[in-house]
Amino acid sequence: QVQLVESGGGLVQAGGSLRLSCAASGRTFSRYVMGWFRQAPGKEREFVAALNWSDGSTFDADSVKGRFTISRDIAKNTLYLQMNRLKPEDTAVYYCAADLLDSGTFRRGNFINYWGKGTLVTVSS
Numbered sequence: 001q002v003q004l005v006e007s008g009g010g011l012v013q014a015g016g017s018l019r020l021s022c023a024a025s026g027r028t029f030s031r032y033v034m035g036w037f038r039q040a041p042g043k044e045r046e047f048v049a050a051l052n053w054s055d056g057s058t059f060d061a062d063s064v065k066g067r068f069t070i071s072r073d074i075a076k077n078t079l080y081l082q083m084n085r086l087k088p089e090d091t092a093v094y095y096c097a098a099d100l101l102d103s104g105t106f107r108r109g110n111f112i113n114y115w116g117k118g119t120l121v122t123v124s125s
Contacts, residue, residue, distance in 0.1 A: 001026045002024070002025070002026040002027050002098060002113075002114040003024070003025045003026050004022055004023070004024055004096045004097070004098060004114055004115065004116035005022065005023045005096075005116055005117075006020060006021065006022050006094065006095070006096050006116045006117065006118060006119040007020070007021050007022075007023070007119060008020040008021050008119060009093075009094060009119030009120045009121045010120075010121070010122070011122045011123075011124065012086055012121070012122070012123055012124070013123070013124050014086060014087055014088055014123055014124065014125050015085060015086065016086050016123075017082070017083060017084045017085075017086065018083050018086065018121060019080060019081065019082050019083070020036070020080065020081040020083070020094055020096075020119060020121075021078055021079070021080055022034070022036075022078065022079040022080075022081075022096030022116060023076075023077065023078050024077045024078065024079065024096075024098060025077060029053045029077065029098065030053055030054050031053070031054060031100055032053045032098050032099065032100055033050050033051070033052055033053070033098070033099060033100070033101055033102075033103060033106045034050060034051060034053055034072070034079050034096070034097070034098040035047070035048070035049055035050025035051065035070065035079075035096075035097055035098075035106060035107075036048040036049050036050070036070065036079075036081045036094055036095065036096060036097070037094070037095045037097055037109055038090075038092035038093065038094045038095065038121075039092055039093050039095070039118075040089075040091060040092040041091075041092075043092075045095075045109055046061070046063075046092075047061050047107040047108070047109060048060065048061055048064055048068065048081070048094070049061065049064060049068055049069075049070040049081060050070065050097075050103065050106055050107065051070050051071070051072060051079075052103070053072060053074075056071070056072060058070050059103050059107070061107075064083075064090075067083065067084050067085045067086075068081060068082065068083050068084070069081070069082040069084075070082075079096060081094070083121070086121075086123045087123060088123045088124070088125045089123075090121060090123050091121060091122050091123045092120075092121060093118040093119065093120050093121075094118060094119055094120075094121055095115055095116055095117075095118045096115070096116040097109070097112045097114060097115050097116070098112070098114045099111070099112045099113050099114055
């Protein structure tokens with residue numbers, strides 16, 4: 001069974017940085033897409049960034065381009081999200097997700113079967 005466990009959330013001032021981690025287990029993820037979504041209070045879940053585990057190719061949301069970087073460590077089966085120049089509007093619970101989907105379907109989020117429990121990121125102004 002696939003397990004995704006996030007860590008690295010916390011409180012940071014605007015302009016600061018955080019790195020989230022997602023430890024994955026239970027499968028061989030070579031054909032999976034893995035990524036990050038977030039949900040702010042009172043808002044719908046939003047796609048943030050994802051990558052193809054096999055070749056590391058990435059795709060992300062316009063709202064985080066140039067600030068967030070997604071990466072992976074194959075040996076550790078761990079996904080990362082480096083978040084720089086954080087803004088108060090980045091405040092949300094960040095969820096790790098994984099599935100065997102194309103990028104277009106993955107970013108919609110509706111058909112993803114595997115989710116972590118989330119880690120809270122709070123950016124103060």
